[in-house]
Every structure is written in structure tokens, then in C-alpha cells.
Amino acid sequence: MEQTDSALAGEPASPLLAVRGITKRFGSFTANDCVTLGLTQGEVHALLGENGAGKSTLVKMLYGLLAPTEGEILWQGAPITLPNPNAARALGIGMVFQHFSLFDNLTVAENIALVMPQTVKLNDVPGRIDQISRAYGMGLEPNRPVWSLSAGERQRIEIARCLLQDPKVLILDEPTSVLTPQEAEKLFETLDRLKAEGRALLYISHHLEEVKRLCDRATILRLGKVVGTCDPRAETARSLAALMVGTQIAEVRAAGAHALGKERLVVSNLDAPSPSLHGVSLKHVSLAVKGGEVFGVAGVAGNGQSELFANLSGESLAPRADAILIDGASVGGLGISERRARNAGFVPEERNGHAAAPDFTLSENIVLTGHGSNGLTQMGFINGAAARAQSQKVIAAFDVRKSGADPLARTLSGGNLQKFVVGREILREPALLVINQPTWGVDALAAATIRQALLDLCARGVAVLIISQDLDELFEISDRIAVIHTGELSQALPARSVTREEIGLLMAGMPGAASRPSESAHAP
């Protein structure tokens, strides 16, 4: 608080870590253009910007992963070079990545031990993890293998991994994107404590409300340049977003009054044992989605969302054929291609490697879900021209930014690839769309585009089922919301009358909240 004045004036008095006039070029592309920023002890500093604004490039330089082209990095006022992350860690700079850098086949403890100094014995690590986990309420089991953990749990490993090294500066890249509001609140308390301990935090987030709640100062990047520094608490989420994007973001239009059609997706009493030891079994899940309705499934990561998605998509087959009906036909025993042939579309959570093959071009990725329709294949041959044409349609309709005519999927930024894989399904004009984490790690503008597209789709009579951990998103576009917890799905509650607190309690597995007598899953 006391720094606010100097913060607004520009650079604070004695920054712990600062960058001055830093520029980073990749060939002819300038990712960071003369960026100046300072982090003071005991402050939480937000770094805001759209995907592609240069946030990741900047923090990679602060963490020794990239070397600046021009400009300098100052540590307690003295210029330094950071040849690698070890050098950054040695100074006391820790980083929690947005994309997890964990080894699936190792346990939580082994993954964390990898970045500990060699003097620490592997046997001591589980105890220390327990300590940290308890102190900050993370619920980590040190001996669980990472492959069995959800995205949310993996993120918490990354945070614990940093905290174990007792950093002076902690960089967090979208740390709350997979947490419940209650969990996020708990994290904020942790971060407040870290701040009170005199550490400096650099906080990257798209959740503007959260930046307002948490951060003392915000630096906004657009197209690699600093476009403003402000006190986020003095701004509105809308004004912050406008600074980030450079234009006013249109508010997502409500779906308007539209008649609900017949039930297009019906799941009745679906029991699906988990295929893996640490997975979540689905227990008597029932739901019904009508044409023209957006049905939201809320829940903390790792409570059966991926299992539910796999059962709905047909990547896992349901034990009973009639447990899942699409437009009245039993599809529980049919694979994903047959379900697509019944005009269902699916978008899984993971963009790279699941929704899209990263080393395939965009037009080849059109074939991934479209090979059964649209004349993309003839007599076993792929019609490359048709695939490229369809790809261009998606790119144009969803403003997918890319370089080159038909680039590899991996070269797109997260938000642009997400727009592509969502657009790919929407342009197939499905009757039912099941989508898992539609805007996870996506910038504000892309997220608004995707949400609007989903609402437009449902206005055309399509049934949309969204699985999301982002409650703002669910409240913004869902008609009804149900909560998944340890593989059980609650009754669906109307989004207009239910409160965030009620949903939050259900997400935390508190009974009582579910016994709301009003609207049942079979309304309206």
C-alpha cells in the first residue's frame, strides 16, 4: 500500500529485481520492446496482457531461460546475467509455470527432488513436502505418481516445488486457473503470507478480478511494449481489460429468449469404473441437455471431469449402451467416430496432443475429427484441398492468428489453437457439443470469442455441455449448472438463481447445499 505512490510515479525506490529497457527479438519478430519493470520486496506485481503480448518471453528472461537481446536485468541494483534457471534459482528466483514441466512416471516427491540441491536426500523430501503441503493446505500425497494426478493437483506440485526452495522472488504464471474459488482464496492467503514475509511476487493472470483482489501494482503489456502501469484496485476489471486489448471488449450477449428443444443428450445412471488405479470412477451420473441449452459441469480438477468427458465422447465406452442417448439413440457402446456420425462434436481439455496433433499442420488437424464427413476423404484418400479449404474457413470465422499458410499446430499460441479446435467442431454444425475447459489458459479476447460462439451455437438449437473449472465462465453462459465431486454429479441448478457460494460448497463436497429443494435436474 505504502508503495502505491511511487509505484504510480514509475519505478519504486529500491527494487529487488528489475529489468531496464529490455528488448528480445526472435529473427525479425520483436517479442519484448524496451520493457522496464521493477519488483519490490513485499509487493505483488501483476503482469497483464493478451496471449502473445510478450509476458512469457519477459518472465523466461527473468528465469534464465532466454537471454535478452538488449537491456539489462538488475538484482538489488546490480546488473546480472542469468545464463540458465539454476543461476536464477541460486539468486532466489522461483517460477511456477503455466505448462507443467513434470515427469509423468515419477512420483510427486521424485519430481520435486529433481530440482532440489543434491545435498538433500530423496528420503527427506516426502517429509518436507508434507510440511509445505500442510502449511499451505495443498493436500499433496508425496508418493503418488504424477500420471495419476489431475491438472489442478499438478499445478499445486509446481507451487510446492517453488516454495520448498524458499524463493525471494516468485513468478506465478496463471496459478489459479485450475482451482475452486475456495482453493484460490486459500492460495491468495498463502500469497499474502509470502508477501508479508517480504518476498516479491510477479503474478501473471487473465482473471482480472483476482488481480484486483491480490496485486499492489499492475504492468500491462501489449504487443511487447509496456502500455501502462496502474494500481489495479483503483481500476475496474473492464478498464483493465480494455488496456490489455487496446479496444473495448464487447460483453458476451446473453442467449436471449429461445425455446428449448427436445433432449439431445441424456445420461442415465452411468457407472463407469476408472480405467486407472488413481483415476476417478463415475457413480450413477445422470443428466439431460436439451437443444438450445448450455449445461455447465463445475468441479475441482481431478473429480472425474476427464472420465466424464471420455465416456460422453466415446473414447471410453460406457458399460451399458443405453446409459448414454444422443437424440434418443443408445450410443453407450459406440466409439467416438460413430458418435460424431450422429452429429455430436467434442473438444477435450488438452489442446496439444489430444484435441490436436502438435506436429501436424492445421489442415491435417481438420481431418482428425472430420475424416468421416464433409467429403474430406474419398476411397481412403485424403482430399487435401478440401481439408485446407475447411481449415481456412475455421481460421477466418474464428480469427485464428498464425504464421504461414498451413503451419504446424504446435506453432500457434494457446488461445489461437483453442479457437481453432473449438471452431473446427462448431463449423461441423453439430447437434450436440461436449467441451471440456473451453477457455483454459486462453486470453480474454479469445475467451470472449469462444463463449460467444457457444452461445450462438445454442441459439441455433444445439445442446451444449461445458465442463469447466472457471465459475465466472459457467455463470456467464450456462442455463443450468451441476457440480461433479469424486465422480458423482449433483442435481443441476438454474444458473440464474444459484449462488457462487452454493456451487463452491458443492465443489468442496459439502452436503446440505445439494438438498436445495427447488429445481431438480429434470426441470424445466
Place this chain on the structure above:
Amino acid sequence: MRLDLYARPQRSTLREILAPIGAMIVAILIGGIVVALMGRSPLEAFDVYFIEPLSQSYSLQAIAVKATPLILIGVGLAFCYRANYWNIGAEGQFIAGGALGGWLGLLTHDGALQGALGSWWILPAMMILGALGGLLYAMIPALLRVWLNVSEILTSLMLVYVAQLGLDWLVRGPWKDPSGHNLPVSVVFDPVAQLPVLFEDGSLHLGVLLAPIAAVIAAVVFAKTLFGYQVRLVGSAPKAARFGGFNDRAIAVAAFAISGGLAGLAGVVEVSGKIQQLLPSISPGYGFSAIIVAFLGRLSPIGIFIAGLVLALTFVGGEDAQIAMHLPGDLTLAFQGVLLICVLAADVLARYSLRLTMGAKS
């Protein structure tokens, strides 16, 4: 002090083309050092290995004949390796195909079975049996892999020795030529069971044409068909392949079938076109050399076609070097091994840059 690998931000086509060429040059330099350590002239060895075979008609024909099995097997292996299944046992599938196809050559010996139908069907039937032999033999590791998750690397490799000993037993036992002075050889096939030569007095036989045909068809399959797409997808992003609705087990079995079938075809082509009888050993290690060919050709059928010719050159040059310079035949295999290591290293360097980090503690 240690070496670190850093992923290059961009892939460069030029670098990917230069990598195998650079690997060739480095391997030749290492080979030259070995020859020098053996007290011979590296320049003379280079001349004998790589220049002379290209200047004689008979050795050019020999290169084409030797390249044929390497290319056929290598093209098949590309299907397995692209799909991320590691068939190391093409040598065994080659022998199984040669034995099964060659068996028909033995059955039709001395005009047998050639009565009513004539003899036109014998060569096509041998080719089909050869491909079938290799295909069925490849099904053992393939099915063990998809049903029981047994490592196909181990099973396919071990089955090579089974095939080698099996053929050895057959040729020394039931298939031995009764009038062969007790030598471990079969009868010589009738001319109708031998692939005809393309030119008088040459060694170039009809089977040589199969190599470019297979390479072109495979190139089209990879680039244009949904099947080729599935093979690449299963290897590159298995989870996306399942999301696409493709059956990765079926793809694994199909890739092994193609790989084994082409290896078996190569085996029967070798037996019918070149050896013209069955011997206890019918391969100087083509099945293993073809692994090098597949990687040297970057798992692309056209690349494999070129790489097969290069490797065949080292085989022919190696034989010449044994005669002209008394260099051991194992030097050729050692050189091929060095070449594979150089190719794999060059692949890594094409995608990553190497940096020396001084005095960093981890």
C-alpha cells in the same frame, strides 16, 4: 562442466536435409581413421569403397541387386517406426519369407507340379508366399504387443535367431539336396522359379524393379491416404489418434503386416533372383542394415530409396576392399554401425543446439 541441449526455436528444412549428409561425411572420416590405424591408406580405401564400385557396370548392377532388399525392408520398417512400433526383427521376417517362398521352388524342382497348369504361376506364387511368410512371422511380435503388451523390440529381435536356426536346420535336414555330396545346400531352383535377369550376362534381375515401385507406393500412402495419416498420427500423438476415432492396435498390426510382408518379399526376391537355392544363411544382415537405411532416409520412402543405394555401395565396396586391400569384412558392418550413430546424432543436432556450460552446479 557439462553439455546441455537446447531445442532450436524453429525447424529448418535445409538443416534436416544436411544432417544425414553431414553424418555421412563424419562417418567416412571416422572410417578413414580406423583404416589408418590398421596401417592402410585411407585414401585408397575411400577409392575402393566409394569410387570404384560406381565406375564399373557389373558393380553398379551389384549395387542395385543389394539395394533391393535394403529398400524393400527399409520402406516396410518406415511404417512401423512412423507409428512408433519398433520392429527390430526384419532379418527374421526376411528369412521366413525366403524360406516359405523358396519352399515352392523346392516343390517345383525338376518339373514337379508343372504339368497341367504350366509354370507361369510359380514365380508369382513364390512372391506371394514370401510376403505371406514374412507377414505371418511379424504377426507374432505384433499380436504379443497389442494383446499382452509384450515389448516388440525384444520379441522381434529374438525371433531373428529362431528364424536363422530354423532355416539352418531345414537346409541341413529335410531340405538338403540328396545328391549334393552332403553339403548343407538345397537343390537349385528350376529356371521357372528364378527371377529372370534383365540383361544378358548381367546380375540385374526382375526383382530389382520392386524397390522403386514399393518406395513410390509407400510415399503416396504416407502423403495422401487416410491409412498413412493414421500411421503417422498414432506415432506422433497417440491420444489425438484415439480422439480421432482411430484404432491404434489395428494400426500397429497393419504396420507390422506391411513391414513383415515387405521383408518377406525381399527374402524371396533374394532367394529366387540371386541365390537361386536355399542355403543355411541367406542374408548378410540385410534386415539389420535396413534399420540404418530407414533412419538414414529419415523414414521417408524416397529418402529410404536413396539411402538403400548408399548402404548397398558400402556392401559392394566392402567386398572389393576384402579382395583388393585384404580389409576384414566386419569393417563394413562396423562402418554401418558408425554411420547409424552419426545419423542419430545428426538428427538430434538438427533439432537441438549444443552448449557447454562451465562450472554450473545443479
